Amino acid sequence: MNELLHISSNPHIRDKATTGKIMLDVIIALIPATIVGISVFGLKALLLIIVTMISAVTAEAVFQKITHQKITISDGSAALTGLLLALNLPVSLPVWMAVLGAVFAIIVVKQFFGGLGQNFMNPALAGRCFLLISFGTAMNNFTIDGISSATPLANLKSGMAVDISKMFIGTTAGTIGETSAIALLAGALYLLVKKIIHLNIPLAYIASFSIFVIIYCLFTGRGLDWEFLAAHLCGGGLMLGAWFMATDYVTSPITPRGRIVFGICLGIMTGLFRFCGKSAEGVSYAIIFCNLLVPIIEKLTIPKAFGREDEDNE
Amino acid sequence: MNKCIERLYNGIIKENPTFVLILGMCPTLAVTTSLINGAGMGLTTTVVLMLSNTIISMLRKVIPAEVRMPAFIVIVASFVTMVQFLLQAYLPSLNNALGIYIPLIVVNCIILGRAESYASKNPVLPSLFDGIGMGLGFTIGLSFLGAFREILGSGSIAGVQFIAEEYHIRIFGYAPGAFFVLAGLIAIQNKIRLNHGKKVKELPSCNGKCTECEQKCDNPTGKEGE
Numbered sequence: 112m113n114e115l116l117h118i119s120s121n122p123h124i125r126d127k128a129t130t131g132k133i134m135l136d137v138i139i140a141l142i143p144a145t146i147v148g149i150s151v152f153g154l155k156a157l158l159l160i161i162v163t164m165i166s167a168v169t170a171e172a173v174f175q176k177i178t179h180q181k182i183t184i185s186d187g188s189a190a191l192t193g194l195l196l197a198l199n200l201p202v203s204l205p206v207w208m209a210v211l212g213a214v215f216a217i218i219v220v221k222q223f224f225g226g227l228g229q230n231f232m233n234p235a236l237a238g239r240c241f242l243l244i245s246f247g248t249a250m251n252n253f254t255i256d257g258i259s260s261a262t263p264l265a266n267l268k269s270g271m272a273v274d275i276s277k278m279f280i281g282t283t284a285g286t287i288g289e290t291s292a293i294a295l296l297a298g299a300l301y302l303l304v305k306k307i308i309h310l311n312i313p314l315a316y317i318a319s320f321s322i323f324v325i326i327y328c329l330f331t332g333r334g335l336d337w338e339f340l341a342a343h344l345c346g347g348g349l350m351l352g353a354w355f356m357a358t359d360y361v362t363s364p365i366t367p368r369g370r371i372v373f374g375i376c377l378g379i380m381t382g383l384f385r386f387c388g389k390s391a392e393g394v395s396y397a398i399i400f401c402n403l404l405v406p407i408i409e410k411l412t413i414p415k416a417f418g419r420e421d422e423d424n425e
Numbered sequence: 426m427n428k429c430i431e432r433l434y435n436g437i438i439k440e441n442p443t444f445v446l447i448l449g450m451c452p453t454l455a456v457t458t459s460l461i462n463g464a465g466m467g468l469t470t471t472v473v474l475m476l477s478n479t480i481i482s483m484l485r486k487v488i489p490a491e492v493r494m495p496a497f498i499v500i501v502a503s504f505v506t507m508v509q510f511l512l513q514a515y516l517p518s519l520n521n522a523l524g525i526y527i528p529l530i531v532v533n534c535i536i537l538g539r540a541e542s543y544a545s546k547n548p549v550l551p552s553l554f555d556g557i558g559m560g561l562g563f564t565i566g567l568s569f570l571g572a573f574r575e576i577l578g579s580g581s582i583a584g585v586q587f588i589a590e591e592y593h594i595r596i597f598g599y600a601p602g603a604f605f606v607l608a609g610l611i612a613i614q615n616k617i618r619l620n621h622g623k624k625v626k627e628l629p630s631c632n633g634k635c636t637e638c639e640q641k642c643d644n645p646t647g648k649e650g651e
Contacts, residue, residue, distance in 0.1 A: 205591075211594070219605070241596060244595065244596045244599065244601070245593075245594045245595045245596040245597075246591075246594075246595070247595070249591070
């Protein structure tokens, strides 16, 4: 306890949290979704996850070695990026593509911009979008039990019925980590209890997206279709994105009001991508697009310093 | 004649419009999806640049300074129109691939830049060689960019495919790929051309008196006691 007391200039209250511990907590929170992913999609999923994590960590170490920087792989951020990327990949993806995505995420998106804390968009999602644009066919080839099948969202888009209870548990086609809403919610609960993330971004995201879906339903003559809403909430990458990707410290706003604005932007963009776009899914593009808006959002939502509230009256 | 060779060197290496001046980015990023397109765009620009530099240099004492820009544009636009007619007649496939970017050569900042900064102040022959040098520099830049994008994005070179379809990284065929490859090429040539990133040679203590100093250091100020 004495180590926490320093005689020095402020800040006086220190926390034991370190980057490494936070990253480890997020990885722990992702374990349920990972286990469900492996049990639903088989050992190939485990192979993809391990290979992606190792290549992300190796890419970071090699790049920092070559550029004579301090090697920071022990903080776990590269491993987390690898894990998140792997959870965003379909199980049928060839391994070399996953390696390429991890290397792109770490080197181009993270290290070229200055490493941890400087990346302007979520590296894992940027890696996924890189793969999505580069290998559209392979990235959209979803299999379950070895059979190619459409994702629930694609089925919804083409007007077919979906089984919401299956989507909630996770036994549907999709990327490795996104299918099981319950496992992701369990992980999110762990992060909330540990105070790693706050409710504001995910709640604003999910609430604004729900409102978008309801308005969409009303305007397209569906009426209040709760099943449709539930399917959209459990389907695709929304849960994974809202709880684990949108709350990334580096690429989300630091101001309290800014986080709400960020969440609302995410909800609207996801809705636009899902309902007006060509593809059934839109969470990844919505998040990396809103990552780019973060500096503007922060600039517009700087809280007033204590005692300076009459500045507006001048 | 020495002057002319110096102009070629300047255009191709020292002030390469693509990698050093970073001029004419619009066609550079837009049409370099393949080696043929890149080289075709570069050579088309080279032809226009040579002709416009020559004519502008000939007319440099006739054109009044106040209206030089419209005059340059008229000259450049005439040549671009001629070149486009020739492409439409003899290379229709290239003309289709380059599309709107052929007429846009009129406002390419390399051409106006060379007209303004070189051809309008210098004799005809060096101006011609300045045009050739800059044009070739542009062609080399675009060809490299096109070749890399074609290999990575569609697994072929000059239309000959040698990588199977499933290994194509298609993002390199789109606009983001152009930025990736351009940035990579600029980084590589900066690494070669400049001393950045190399370790500074350790020298014994410097007393600041460079005139008395016999060490050949990288930073001679030539002034004492600074």
